[in-house]
Amino acid sequence: MSDAAVWDEARRRIQAAYDPALVRGAGHRLADLLAGHLTALQAGDGCVLPWRRPPESVAEACRMLERGPGTDLSAESLLERFAELVTEMLRRGIHLHHPRYVGHQVPASVPVAGLFDAVGSVTNQCMAIYEMGPWATAAEWAMVQELGRAIGWQPGHFSGLVTHGGSLANFTALLTARNVTLGDAWERGLARDGPPPVMVVHADAHYCVSRSAGMLGLGTNQVLRVPLDARRRMDPNQLDEMLRGLRATGQRIVAAVACSCSTPVGAFDPLPDIADVCRRHDVWLHVDAAHGGAACLSTRHRHLVSGLERADSLVWDAHKMLFMPALCAFVFYRDTSHRFETFRQVAPYLFDPTAPALVEFDSGLRAVECTKRSAAFGLWGAWALFGPQLFADLVDVTFELGQVLYQKLLAAPDFEPVHEPQCNIVVFRHLPETLRDAPPEQLGRFQMDLRRRLIESGEFYLVSTNIDGVGALRVTIINPLTTSDHLDQLLDALRDHGRHLLAER
Ligand SMILES: Cc1ncc(COP(=O)(O)O)c(C=O)c1O
Incomplete structure (x- = not known):
């Protein structure tokens, strides 16, 4: 040829x-x-x-x-x-859109949001510099403004960005905290005379927080866990005591990390008290509101995130309780002057000195990513289509189902809730008659085996967790089309599979 x-x-x-x-x-x-x-x-x-x-x-x-x-x-x-x-x-x-999906904090996403994302994908709208993603940037900025207002901030005073997931969002915010609180760590690294800096975190913080400490060069051993109260919330008195001790010895503190809410049981920290403690000791407050930030949009549940507006930085995942397709995670700074502290670095070939006003809109200066997916199109489109009420409804309905399940567990002699839920995350154990007096390891093992058996059957999808060293079942009701009947069916399915499991042993 x-x-x-x-x-x-x-x-x-x-x-x-x-x-x-x-x-x-x-x-x-x-x-x-x-x-x-x-x-x-x-x-x-x-x-x-x-x-x-x-x-x-x-x-x-x-x-x-x-x-x-x-x-x-x-x-x-x-x-x-x-x-x-x-x-x-x-x-x-x-x-995930099956009403018997009650698993990880990954939602049955608002379907049409995926179509807005698809427009971004098919036409390959991406970011780094404004010119390459003018509308992607505009959509992201519009959502930063909306969510920032919902947090309780005044336009012009705060700033935010979207990044690829809650883990990267926490890392980005904590990198900013490290650079601000340690002064010259970006340029000189962490080596100094005196004890190494620490990060003080909610004892149940998501693993990405200590992973961030590793990546930030602090070292995971420098993560100090604040004990929890009876509802597994960070105890402000314990935090106070810990920070006082650290300040007394001159130890550098990168941040205190609170949760709104925690991953294992969905516990919302008492942020006003925690913010008071942080202010008293002059400590950067970071709040991981990856899951619970959405409560800002609900009149009924807003009280859970009261005090969030006092955080120096926070993260809020739209791909969790805003029911968006993955990934779309927001990082916010209360003080807009912190927005360029994350990376004190300029790549001149990207960031054009002939148009300095545009730099503000070049996401590459503030995000880990250079090329970045147009991750806010789904949220921007759904918000524009349905209005904010949809998001309040999604929170209200799923949080209410958490209570419905809790009541069912209390009423069932063969189930035991591990906590009183504050949202749509519910942790419990199945306690068949024959396991009533079983040692904790055996009981925990049973929950894990039961869960594996149930998910492999395809009837339900739920997850497991470990509370105080003992296995437990964990449900996140994150499909708004799940109903009370489905939750009855869940308990029946667990009973059924549990019986078979015990019979085989
Ligand atoms: C409280 C919290 N923070 C952070 C994350 C990590 O988010 P991502 O999976 O988007 O990285 C999770 C994940 O479940 C979480 O529950």
């Missing part, structure tokens, strides 16, 4: 991939497949998790890649294949 013919062939193949008609056809097919999928799930059809062992799933995904030479690139064939692949994706993924 001549060179010209080779290039013609390559162009023909590329043209098939970029054909707008294919996008139109695929889009129509996609819309029908997604609507059918969601309709079936909302009716409670099928399983929650189509469990397969990982090697089987990987082998199947590899098999689907097999496309020999001479692949048929006709529009008809591509559409057929597209529909087959999407059907497999829908069939094999976990079904």
Whole structure:
């Protein structure tokens, strides 16, 4: 074949991939497949998790890649294949929109939000500099303003950004805290005379907080855990005592990290008291509000986050209780002058000195990412479409279901709640008659085995946790279409699988 013919062939193949008609056809097919999928799930059809062992799933995904030479690139064939692949994706993924999904803090997302995200993906709107993502930047800024106002701040005084997930958001905020509180750590590192700096954290803080300490060069041993009260909230008196002791010995303190709410049981810290303590000792207060920040939008539950506006920095994940597709996590600074403290670094080829006013809008100066996905389109679109009331409703309905489940557990002699829930996270244990007097390890082991058995059956998806060293079941009601009946079915399913498990032993 001549060179010209080779290039013609390559162009023909590329043209098939970029054909707008294919996008139109695929889009129509996609819309029908997604609507059918969601309709079936909302009716409670099928399983929650189509469990397969990982090697089987990987082998199947590899098999689907097999496309020999001479692949048929006709529009008809591509559409057929597209529909087959999407059907497999829908069939094999976990079904978060199934009302019996009560698992991790990953929501049954507002479906249409994913379509706004898809516009960003199909047209590849990304950020780093304003010019490359003018509308992505605008959407992100608009949401920073809305959420900042909901926290209780005045426009112009605070700043925020979106990053890829709660872990990165916490890391970003704590890096800022480190740079501000230690003065020259960005330039000189942490080596100094005297004891190394510490970070003082809620004893149940998410693991990404101590991971951040490792990444920040503080060292995970420098993470000091503040004891909790009876409801597993950070105890402000203990915090006070700890900070007083640290200040008395001249120890440098990067931040105190509180939770709104904690991951294991969803406990909301008493922020006004904690903020008072931090102010007294002149300590940066960071609040991990990845899950509970959404309570700011609910009249009924706003009291849980009272005092959040006093945090120096906080994180709030839209891909948790704002019911957005992953990932969309906000970092906020109460004092806007802190926004460029995270990275005291300029890459001149990106950040144009001829247009200094634009630098403010170049996300790359404030985010870990250089190229950054346009992660706020889903939230911006859903907010513009439905208004803020939708988000208040989602919080109210799911938090209420947490109480409904708690009442059911209290009423059932074979279940035991581990705590009184403050939100939609509920931790409990199943206590069949025969295990009433079992030692804690055996009881904990039973919860873990029971959970594995139930999720592999596909009937429900829930998670497990470990409270004071003993295994427990953990539910997050994060599908607003879950009902009280589904929660009854959950307890029945646990009883059923528990009986079989015990019979096999
Ligand atoms: C309180 C809290 N912070 C941070 C995270 C980490 O967020 P991500 O999974 O988005 O990194 C989680 C995750 O569940 C969390 O519960």
